Amino acid sequence: xxxxxxxxxxxxxxxxxxxxxxxxxxxxxxxxxxxxxxxxxxxxxxxxxxxxxxxxxxxxxxxxxxxxxxxxxxxxxxxxxxxxxxxxxxxxxxxxxxxxxxxxxxxxxxxxxxxxxxxxxxxxxxxxxxxxxxxxxxxxxxxxxxxxxxxxxxxxxxxxxxxxxxxxxxxxxxxxxxxxxxxxxxxxxxxxxxxxxxxxxxxxxxxxxxxxxxxxxxxxxxxxxxxxxxxxxxxxxxxxxxxxxxxxxxxxxxxxxxxxxxxxxxxxxxxxxxxxxxxxxxxxxxxxxxxxxxxxxxxxxxxxxxxxxxxxxxxxxxxxxxxxxxxxxxxxxxxxxxxxxxxxxxxxxxxxxxxxxxxxxxxxxxxxxxxxxxxxxxxxxxxxxxxxxxxxxxxxxxxxxxxxxxxxxxxxxxxxxxxxxxxxxxxxxxxxxxxxxxxxxxxxxxxxxxxxxxxxxxxxxxxxxxxxxxxxxxxxxxxxxxxxxxxxxxxxxxxxxxxxxxxxxxxxxxxxxxxxxxxxxxxxxxxxxxxxxxxxxxxxxxxxxxxxxxxxxxxxxxxxxxxxxxxxxxxxxxxxxxxxxxxxxxxxxxxxxxxxxxxxxxxxxxxxxxxxxxxxxxxxxxxxxxxxxxxxxxxxxxxxxxxxxxxxxxxxxxxxxxxxxxxxxxxxxxxxxxxxxxxxxxxxxxxxxxxxxxxxxxxxxxxxxxxxxxxxxxxxxxx
Amino acid sequence: xxxxxxxxxxxxxxxxxxxxxxxxxxxxxxxxxxxxxxxxxxxxxxxxxxxxxxxxxxxxxxxxxxxxxxxxxxxxxxxxxxxxxxxxxxxxxxxxxxxxxxxxxxxxxxxxxxxxxxxxxxxxxxxxxxxxxxxxxxxxxxxxxxxxxxxxxxxxxxxxxxxx
Numbered sequence: 001x002x003x004x005x006x007x008x009x010x011x012x013x014x015x016x017x018x019x020x021x022x023x024x025x026x027x028x029x030x031x032x033x034x035x036x037x038x039x040x041x042x043x044x045x046x047x048x049x050x051x052x053x054x055x056x057x058x059x060x061x062x063x064x065x066x067x068x069x070x071x072x073x074x075x076x077x078x079x080x081x082x083x084x085x086x087x088x089x090x091x092x093x094x095x096x097x098x099x100x101x102x103x104x105x106x107x108x109x110x111x112x113x114x115x116x117x118x119x120x121x122x123x124x125x126x127x128x129x130x131x132x133x134x135x136x137x138x139x140x141x142x143x144x145x146x147x148x149x150x151x152x153x154x155x156x157x158x159x160x161x162x163x164x165x166x167x168x169x170x171x172x173x174x175x176x177x178x179x180x181x182x183x184x185x186x187x188x189x190x191x192x193x194x195x196x197x198x199x200x201x202x203x204x205x206x207x208x209x210x211x212x213x214x215x216x217x218x219x220x221x222x223x224x225x226x227x228x229x230x231x232x233x234x235x236x237x238x239x240x241x242x243x244x245x246x247x248x249x250x251x252x253x254x255x256x257x258x259x260x261x262x263x264x265x266x267x268x269x270x271x272x273x274x275x276x277x278x279x280x281x282x283x284x285x286x287x288x289x290x291x292x293x294x295x296x297x298x299x300x301x302x303x304x305x306x307x308x309x310x311x312x313x314x315x316x317x318x319x320x321x322x323x324x325x326x327x328x329x330x331x332x333x334x335x336x337x338x339x340x341x342x343x344x345x346x347x348x349x350x351x352x353x354x355x356x357x358x359x360x361x362x363x364x365x366x367x368x369x370x371x372x373x374x375x376x377x378x379x380x381x382x383x384x385x386x387x388x389x390x391x392x393x394x395x396x397x398x399x400x401x402x403x404x405x406x407x408x409x410x411x412x413x414x415x416x417x418x419x420x421x422x423x424x425x426x427x428x429x430x431x432x433x434x435x436x437x438x439x440x441x442x443x444x445x446x447x448x449x450x451x452x453x454x455x456x457x458x459x460x461x462x463x464x465x466x467x468x469x470x471x472x473x474x475x476x477x478x479x480x481x482x483x484x485x486x487x488x489x490x491x492x493x494x495x496x497x498x499x500x501x502x503x504x505x506x507x508x509x510x511x512x513x514x515x516x517x518x519x520x521x522x523x524x525x526x527x528x529x530x531x532x533x534x535x536x537x538x539x540x541x542x543x544x545x546x547x548x549x550x551x552x553x554x555x556x557x558x559x560x561x562x563x564x565x566x567x568x569x570x571x572x573x574x575x576x577x578x579x580x581x582x583x584x585x586x587x588x589x590x591x592x593x594x595x596x597x598x599x600x601x602x603x604x605x606x607x608x609x610x611x612x613x614x615x616x617x618x619x620x621x622x623x624x625x626x627x628x629x630x631x632x633x634x635x636x637x638x639x640x641x642x643x644x645x646x647x648x649x650x651x652x653x654x655x656x657x658x659x660x661x662x663x664x665x666x667x668x669x670x671x672x673x674x675x676x677x678x679x680x681x682x683x684x685x686x687x688x689x690x691x692x693x694x695x696x697x698x699x700x701x702x703x704x705x706x707x708x709x710x711x712x713x714x715x716x717x718x719x
Numbered sequence: 720x721x722x723x724x725x726x727x728x729x730x731x732x733x734x735x736x737x738x739x740x741x742x743x744x745x746x747x748x749x750x751x752x753x754x755x756x757x758x759x760x761x762x763x764x765x766x767x768x769x770x771x772x773x774x775x776x777x778x779x780x781x782x783x784x785x786x787x788x789x790x791x792x793x794x795x796x797x798x799x800x801x802x803x804x805x806x807x808x809x810x811x812x813x814x815x816x817x818x819x820x821x822x823x824x825x826x827x828x829x830x831x832x833x834x835x836x837x838x839x840x841x842x843x844x845x846x847x848x849x850x851x852x853x854x855x856x857x858x859x860x861x862x863x864x865x866x867x868x869x870x871x872x873x874x875x876x877x878x879x880x881x882x883x
Contacts, residue, residue, distance in 0.1 A: 101791035101794070101795065124847075124851075126843035126844050137738075139738075140734055140738035142739075142742040143741055143792075143795075144738075146795045147795060157854040160857065160858040161858050163855070164861075164862055188869070191868075192866060192869050192870070192882060194862040195859060195866070196858075205882050211878055211880050250878075251878070299878075299879075300879035301874045301877045304874065304879065305874075456877065460875065485876075
């Protein structure tokens with residue numbers, strides 16, 4: 001233990017040079033390193049300010065603890081929250097030197113022995129090159145000279161890279177002192193300011209944090225930074241603060257799913273941030289940062305995305321079809337052929353819809369649960385292919401894609417539907433010579449199911465990758481909740497109406513399921529009378545709190561709660577019930593510690609990993625640091641990518657938004673007192689179930705109030 | 720019982736041979752130097768010829784490609800002589816090559832006269848300074864890249880971040 005009071009109480013106080021980073025965590029990292037004495041040590045750093053990479057050196061103060069590896073062997077490691085970056089001393093250069101080409105452990109050792117603390121200075125001064133060459137390889141002077149040049153270059157690069165890393169550490173410490181505690185926000189702020197002059201960049205943009213975190217924290221950081229530059233009395237009305245407040249207003253607006261708002265709304269939100277609304281809006285207009293559409297003010301970035309999506313959709317409509325579109329007579333024949341080939345009969349409503357849709361480059365098929373949208377899509381695909389086009393099916397969620405595959409396939413004509421994440425991956429990586437997995441060209445009809453769930457950024461990502469000439473059919477249900485992120489393009493297109501075919505007749509009713517009927521009632525604004533549940537396996541029932549307490553989770557089960565607190569509490573209780581002290585768990589982030597068997601949900605889009613917001617899965621194995629998950633709609637389990645770990649939550653309970661696109665045999669809806677529940681929430685929840693719905697709500701009055709309550713969203717999108 | 724590795728022995732022979740090749744290269748007048756490593760018609764290191772030169776069996780030739788400690792040795796010398804390295808996809812820039820070559824040239828020159836040594840050292844300082852500033856520029860470029868990517872990703876999520 002060290003002599004100084006700060007080190008007292010720490011069992012481990014040493015400099016450690018990182019040789020390998022094992023994994024990075026939401027709050028810290030695990031790495032393996034070496035002490036100056038050459039001892040190897042494993043360190044688990046649980047802090048916010050340092051991001052270790054191989055070659056870095058830290059003064060580490062911590063305590064010893066145990067961990068178990070994947071072979072169940074016990075090891076020792078140092079746990080620390082206190083780790084300070086050290087300027088690299090010569091005798092700690094070992095791990096870096098060993099990684100320089102042609103140096104290796106023995107030559108590194110010779111250099112360390114010869115120069116010790118002075119090694120960094122030596123490797124930066126060309127006067128020492130010959131001497132160094134002599135140390136590296138005394139008997140091969142020519143080769144040694146080459147190696148020395150390589151070594152000096154590597155040292156120059158490391159020094160430059162280290163300066164940036166040091167700047168990053170200083171920047172993060174600077175933010176923490178200002179009260180910014182969330183590592184994800186701090187890291188994002190770093191990315192906007194990255195470089196050796198990061199702190200200066202922040203000084204030039206004192207309210208950058210307003211784009212990333214709550215106003216209280218952003219204002220504190222901004223005021224602190226401005227204090228050094230302007231007199232105190234000028235801070236409140238400083239343009240940076242005014243624009244920061246506006247950025248914060250847009251952040252809140254987007255978080256609620258809106259991309260625009262009325263001027264009075266914006267003024268009110270500015271006022272709650274302690275900012276002069278009039279001044280702020282005037283300044284924004286002066287610098288060209290205020291976009292309007294009629295009575296609405298539009299969030300700048302979101303507005304741009306909407307314009308891009310509108311432009312790309314118009315391009316699709318303006319491009320003539322590459323294939324020959326059938327006339328009325330031919331279409332009648334094709335429909336008859338399709339019915340025979342797919343062994344079905346279209347209703348007159350479905351046939352009418354089909355005739356409308358086939359001619360539209362951008363087409364919308366709108367209809368509630370059980371009206372036969374998939375049947376129409378199936379027949380349309382058949383006809384499109386008979387006209388020598390090709391059809392690609394997509395859906396946002398894995399399970400929805402799976403259901404679409406099943407529904408759209410027929411005997412002799414199997415159809416594979418893809419998640420949008422997978423389609424984007426495919427479009428980004430066209431194959432060289434092999435036969436493409438999916439044909440995407442100017443004869444393609446892209447059919448997207450559950451299109452009501454697509455937010456504007458997802459529309460943008462998909463549309464910008466489509467080949468010219470491809471056509472698009474959006475199928476969905478505008479009675480459901482709006483998308484999780486901002487926008488409601490599908491709903492806007494349905495409202496506009498000129499490209500829309502609508503199905504209204506519920507067909508599944510005939511098969512004896514109560515679910516479509518109840519769903520239809522809710523959708524139309526009527527309050528269904530739900531019988532109390534007595535253990536039935538099918539239907540729609542009310543369930544009281546006592547029954548909730550004794551409810552057993554079955555396979556293929558989804559519990560949807562209206563309040564975030566309910567979701568969190570339920571997840572905590574359910575996961576604890578299933579674990580003992582010896583159950584292996586893995587902390588993925590602040591929101592999720594998982595064990596084998598836990599249901600989980602992904603909360604961010606990561607297209608390159610085939611992950612998206614709302615993807616459900618089950619943890620099937622925990623193998624040391626790695627977690628294996630079987631995601632919905634995939635054939636087999638796979639490893640959860642490390643960078644995605646922080647975007648995973650337990651899913652014993654989920655919000656209704658996250659349930660969109662998925663389904664389960666049994667769905668339990670916890671509406672509680674109904675205050676947060678809308679018609680769309682109830683309708684979406686009920687239509688997630690295939691067999692059984694259990695609704696928990698305080699009483700029938702609250703049920704009626706909830707049904708009367710409509711979700712709303714404001715955007716600036718127009719086509 | 721497992722057989723002892725042949726790699727250390729191969730490495731020793733390779734180093735000795737590379738040293739000899741490099742020495743021959745440096746002995747040429749600077750203005751008219753030609754690479755002394757065996758090359759293919761498209762300017763790459765002829766690895767088969769290297770293998771033959773150090774008496775490797777045909778089955779051992781693959782080690783020159785697969786073993787990093789052997790590949791790095793060959794590439795170190797190849798880079799300095801302007802020969803495309805094993806696994807190279809892009810030509811090293813002329814500036815990089817010139818700088819590294821001149822660094823080595825200065826090493827040799829220093830051995831000859833002490834007068835030249837003084838000049839050589841200041842020339843080397845200049846060159847190393849150039850490498851150091853290029854490295855700093857590279858780190859700054861990477862940081863700028865990071866900033867631009869962050870702004871682009873933000874706008875694709877609907878957030879227009881204005882940065883002075």
